[in-house]
Amino acid sequence: MKFKLPDHVYLAMERLNGAGYGCFAVGGCVRDILRGVPPHDWDLCTSARPEQVKTVFRDRKTIDIGMAHGTVAVIFPAGTLEITTYRIDGGYTDSRHPDQVTFTPELREDLARRDFTVNAMAYHPNTGLVDPFGGQEDLKRGMIRCVGEPERRFGEDALRILRAVRFSSVLGFRLEERTATAVHEMCGNLSRISAERIREELTKMLLGGGIREVLELYSDVLAAVIPEIAPCIGFEQHNIHHCYDIWGHIIECVAHSAPDPVIRWTMLLHDIGKPDTFTVKEGVGHFYGHEKHSAELAQVILKRLKFDTRTAERIVTLIRSHMLLTEPKGKAVKRRLNQLGPEVFLQLLDVMRADTLGLAPAYHDRVEKIDRLESIARRVIEERQCFSLRDLAVDGNDLFALGLRGREIGDTLRRLLDDVIGGRCGNTKEELLKRLF
Numbered sequence: 001m002k003f004k005l006p007d008h009v010y011l012a013m014e015r016l017n018g019a020g021y022g023c024f025a026v027g028g029c030v031r032d033i034l035r036g037v038p039p040h041d042w043d044l045c046t047s048a049r050p051e052q053v054k055t056v057f058r059d060r061k062t063i064d065i066g067m068a069h070g071t072v073a074v075i076f077p078a079g080t081l082e083i084t085t086y087r088i089d090g091g092y093t094d095s096r097h098p099d100q101v102t103f104t105p106e107l108r109e110d111l112a113r114r115d116f117t118v119n120a121m122a123y124h125p126n127t128g129l130v131d132p133f134g135g136q137e138d139l140k141r142g143m144i145r146c147v148g149e150p151e152r153r154f155g156e157d158a159l160r161i162l163r164a165v166r167f168s169s170v171l172g173f174r175l176e177e178r179t180a181t182a183v184h185e186m187c188g189n190l191s192r193i194s195a196e197r198i199r200e201e202l203t204k205m206l207l208g209g210g211i212r213e214v215l216e217l218y219s220d221v222l223a224a225v226i227p228e229i230a231p232c233i234g235f236e237q238h239n240i241h242h243c244y245d246i247w248g249h250i251i252e253c254v255a256h257s258a259p260d261p262v263i264r265w266t267m268l269l270h271d272i273g274k275p276d277t278f279t280v281k282e283g284v285g286h287f288y289g290h291e292k293h294s295a296e297l298a299q300v301i302l303k304r305l306k307f308d309t310r311t312a313e314r315i316v317t318l319i320r321s322h323m324l325l326t327e328p329k330g331k332a333v334k335r336r337l338n339q340l341g342p343e344v345f346l347q348l349l350d351v352m353r354a355d356t357l358g359l360a361p362a363y364h365d366r367v368e369k370i371d372r373l374e375s376i377a378r379r380v381i382e383e384r385q386c387f388s389l390r391d392l393a394v395d396g397n398d399l400f401a402l403g404l405r406g407r408e409i410g411d412t413l414r415r416l417l418d419d420v421i422g423g424r425c426g427n428t429k430e431e432l433l434k435r436l437f
């Protein structure tokens with residue numbers, strides 16, 4: 001088996017080999033070349049100690065990423081390579097950080113500390129593939145399997161539980177039975193993992209092609225990291241629009257949405273406030289005001305997961321707005337474009353489309369209305385039609401020159417914009433100023 005490696009990867013390997021050290025491509029990049037996907041980065045492992053790696057590459061810029069854990073980054077014009085010394089991880093007392101790491105001259109020992117068989121393979125052009133745990137076989141079968149005993153490996157590092165589910169989603173693989181059992185039994189340990197790491201794993205998971213299956217099979221894992229999800233699971237909606245329980249609806253919405261982080265997070269959380277707002281009238285279930293309550297809960301969740309403010313605000317806005325009705329007419333669309341801004345409104349239409357596809361199939365044709373809203377909005381934007389104060393042919397200075405002051409100016413501009421959007425006045429300075437008298 002021979003693979004084409006990028007030149008700088010060869011170069012780095014040859015350098016280390018020339019200095020008498022072993023060096024292999026390892027982990028995700030090997031997994032990806034074997035499944036025919038171009039790796040997004042290349043990680044190398046080596047028998048050289050971090051200091052020795054730096055000496056070998058003394059003519060290049062290097063960055064000490066984690067000297068204690070053995071990682072040095074070496075900068076090449078074509079990209080940065082992370083080079084990590086073969087290591088054995090010591091005991092874990094906190095389910096996250098190895099208490100100490102020991103460097104080892106043995107590649108096999110380094111592969112043994114890695115999480116899953118498909119991630120525990122190494123490659124060198126002369127040696128070929130090094131695969132002591134059956135990674136290639138599992139790759140063919142589409143299976144995520146822990147290296148060693150799953151209970152022990154998840155006990156050492158609980159993040160691996162979430163990584164297992166993430167890889168299942170991203171690669172579209174199943175979890176091997178014992179690995180799956182341990183995931184279910186041990187997902188309570190995820191409480192020890194930092195918010196940032198959970199957020200990163202969840203985002204990657206949400207973007208994966210296998211997300212529907214993962215959310216169906218591992219709802220307990222999701223509820224372990226976002227407890228607000230638990231009441232949604234199995235919550236019947238008692239409403240003809242819905243053929244799924246709340247969680248089932250959420251799953252359909254996520255699976256039908258564009259693979260974009262903001263949209264997928266929005267769909268995951270858009271109905272999270274439904275259980276608290278449930279009422280029944282004449283046998284029919286209602287969730288009045290759930291969008292507002294979902295937005296409030298989402299705000300708390302996103303803050304807890306340490307999302308940056310901008311992203312969190314955007315997701316919360318989309319959730320709060322997801323029930324807004326807009327008539328598929330130019331005027332109504334322009335009012336929304338003015339209220340939300342073009343970017344948010346177009347995202348909101350994506351959200352609404354996914355939300356519609358999460359309804360019972362009889363209601364899926366409602367996406368046609370959303371498609372119509374989108375084509376109207378795109379035309380308004382493309383033709384630079386007037387929908388905001390910025391587009392108006394008069395501004396505050398014009399009104400000031402006419403003697404208007406303070407709040408009067410803003411109120412008048414808004415009234416004129418409303419006249420233009422409503423078709424009562426053309427958007428020219430002359431017509432607008434004439435309207436004032």
Ligand code: ATP
Nearest residue numbers: 026027028029043113114115116119120157159160
């Ligand atoms: P991605 O495509 O997301 O980068 P990856 O497999 O490269 O996937 P990384 O998080 O970049 O994943 O980690 C690189 C390698 O390090 C993994 O392939 C795996 O061998 C090992 N690894 C990473 N995190 C862990 C962990 N928590 N426990 C054990 N091994 C790990």
Ligand code: MG
Nearest residue numbers: 028029041043
């Ligand atoms: Mg990687």
